[in-house]
Amino acid sequence: MFFELYWQYFVVGLILYAICRGGYIFYSKSQQKTLRGIDKKNEEAYEILQSSSSSSSSDNEGGEEDELTPALPKDLKHIPLEYTRFSSEESLRRAEDFYTLMNARRTIRHFSNEPVPIEIIRNIIKTAGTAPSGAHTEPWTYVVVSSYEVKQKIREIVENEEEINYKKRMGKTWTTDLKPLQVNWLKEYLTDAPYIICIFKQLYSYREDGKKKMHYYNEQSVSLATGILLTAIHYAGLYSLTSTPLNCGPALRTLLGRPLSEKLTLLIPVGYPAEGCLVPDLKRKHLDEIMIEV
């Protein structure tokens, strides 16, 4: 009797319960996401994990778990390390010399159009290619542009986006912080420098057996390789500018014909400094500001 009269209230109650419950689950999931967002690195790692475990489950669809084969040869040999041992004194002298050399490196924004033999650039790229990478995936592509027409197109894309970046997207604090460095959205160096090295990170690639090969820590690996690249550029007596073209990635990827699995991370013009090149009078932090001994 009672139920027959008031069943609608039960229905409403049940639905309200479902809403609260569903809402709670959704909320706690998004909370978890936020928590994960706190540690960006972790989040990236989780993405790698998710993509790797999802590809692993699809790999398994047609077979046994044991069928999984690594991207590197299963029976990869391990060989004795060959190395030159310096004395402590020699090590210290070399460490000091290298610091003195690298401390003379400066980023420049005014390039001469004087040509540079391509063989120097090839050695520099080979040196960058010696960088370590997550699970030895070597997730990098270096597009070296010397064609004036292509450099002009790159400059056009970058200047258009950068004008919007500076005027609208970057915000007052960022553009104010950049003022002392006298930079803006005009990038003459993109057509002046004999080379622009466009660095792409590869999110993934394909193995010989057609399976997707995950590139773990590709962002970190490529940035780290760029550090070695800059060192090689400086060692060879050339100059560079480390630039991050905000929002230009997709247009430049299309222009340079790179696949969707690659993303542009840096644009590095390389060459000699222009006559009378000025640099901002910046000081570097002292050792005790960057190193803590425990």
Place this chain on the structure above:
Amino acid sequence: MFFELYWQYFVVGLILYAICRGGYIFYSKSQQKTLRGIDKKNEEAYEILQSSSSSSSSDNEGGEEDELTPALPKDLKHIPLEYTRFSSEESLRRAEDFYTLMNARRTIRHFSNEPVPIEIIRNIIKTAGTAPSGAHTEPWTYVVVSSYEVKQKIREIVENEEEINYKKRMGKTWTTDLKPLQVNWLKEYLTDAPYIICIFKQLYSYREDGKKKMHYYNEQSVSLATGILLTAIHYAGLYSLTSTPLNCGPALRTLLGRPLSEKLTLLIPVGYPAEGCLVPDLKRKHLDEIMIEV
């Protein structure tokens, strides 16, 4: 009459509508998030933009827009670049020599506990400190651990997390890909190597006037500086292992007493190879696999 009898149905209908509507809004928001996630780099850039523009608007609350002062001195001088010019032949020779040197670098996983003079490490850290960084923010802290007790604690934290990573978090593809490299969650090198360099990226810092200083592109800058660090380690004749301790960041940050504004990005043990140290017989990609000339 009709409404009085059946009002409960209207209530249920209304609630169902609210659920669908709410669900749709929630769904489309999470879709937007996913879409933004597609271009990770852009998302990061937007975060920087948002944080910089929100801090700029709070800066402006009490005053004029013109009151914003850059983090670097407003009247930063620009001075002539000092540089040594090599001939083309000399440049090429240096580029080749440096490639030969760097191509002999190998990551090792078996370290001798033989001590290394701290002065060598100080020069190496100083060299890493010459790296370029977004708006010259130098967003890095190098904690160099030589204390055996602290190395033991680091090892404990890392091994515990890594065991969970390998067994649960990393997924079958990833752990399979690592098998040929013979790595697992046991990290003897963390107590064997004379030094562990713990690299922290600083998300922000504070200026002398107490205002927050944004560190643009801190992740990329720190990874790039790590490339220069590895170069310096190798140049000095020492060996290292580039390791990314998944999920260990917060515990190690607390152990080493670093502030919340810093995040651990890499753990790099440094020292001499152990007697009879083996390395996987890896080949590096050829130049034509990593370089495209346009």
